[in-house]
Amino acid sequence: MATSNGLRVDMIIRTLFIALLAGIAFPSTCLAQTAREQARSDFAPYGSMMGTQFRHMKLWFAGKLGNWKLAAYELDQIERDLAAAALPSGAPAQESLVKRTQELRETVNARDWTRFADAYGALTNECNGCHRATGHGFITVQIPTSSPFSDQAFEDQVAEGRSLARRICGECHGLPDRSTATVARRFGAPGLEDVVRRPSFSEDSVRGLLTSNHRRLGPDQTMPNPRLTNYEIDEIVAYFRELRSGANR
Known part of the structure; x- marks a missing residue:
């Protein structure tokens, strides 16, 4: 009888110990997961804008070298990114960016380099206006002077x-x-x-x-x-x- 009671006490102690460990481990896991999710959330706009900046550069060289299919593709990606981006408070209306990309789209469809260069500059200025309005005026984009993509040929x-x-x-x-x-x-x-x-x-x-x-x-x-x-x-x-x-x- 004493042995049976001793076993029950031992099992109870083990159960309480396991529960205590679970109580410590699970909140830590949840906190770590929350921290990772927050980090991804904080990084998402930066990653999105970095991708948009790369496409902004590729769009310029595609248009400059007359590869209009590539220009249309890169513009598609930029429009997708801008549509998915949650613009911060104070940013210009989404309609302004949509208007600039539509103007650029018309020049790509027309394969008109002169109008393309003007519309590209207008979109670039719109981007910088958004940066200034949201307190990021220290980020200034410009028309690329050289391509960092040495592994891609932009000619058609x-x-x-x-x-x-x-x-x-x-x-x-x-x-x-x-x-x-x-x-x-x-x-x-x-x-x-x-x-x-x-x-x-x-x-x-x-x-x-x-x-x-x-x-x-x-x-x-x-x-x-x-x-x-x-x-x-x-x-x-x-x-x-x-x-x-x-x-x-």
Whole structure:
């Protein structure tokens, strides 16, 4: 009997001890979780604005270099961020920012560089006005002078490749967007649309051809060597890829 009572007392003590530990641990866990959530909440606007600043820079270089598809994409992201942002008290009305982005959207759709530059400047000034109104006037954004994104090419590769192909290949092969069929027939070279339709066509084969010295190629083995750089080859390959996808539709 004494042994049974001793066991019950021991179990009660263990239960109380576990409950005491739980009472200490759970509030600490809750406090730590609350602190993490608060930190994320405090950092969220900063992270959002940092992302918007990156897109602001990318938008400028995309427009400057005529990559209007990329410009439209970056503007989409900026509009999404601004719509999701909880602007602090004192900030200009959301409608003002919406108006500036809409004006910029019109210039992107029109592919108008001159109007784009003006509208971009107006949006930048609107951002700085918001900073000043909310007590953050020490944060001043400007038109970028150089790109920090050394791993991204802002040119439109397809457009650049088309221009290169017109200048280098078009005289003999002819381009689908240029009336050079007569010239191509005179030289006896296949048109580029015919080239990309061939079953043997591949991006690797194009790269191999463009990096070769072109010996024993073409009628009378006279196909010239264009001596292209690696990035120029990438652009022509991108254009050929676009040309092939259009031919396969």
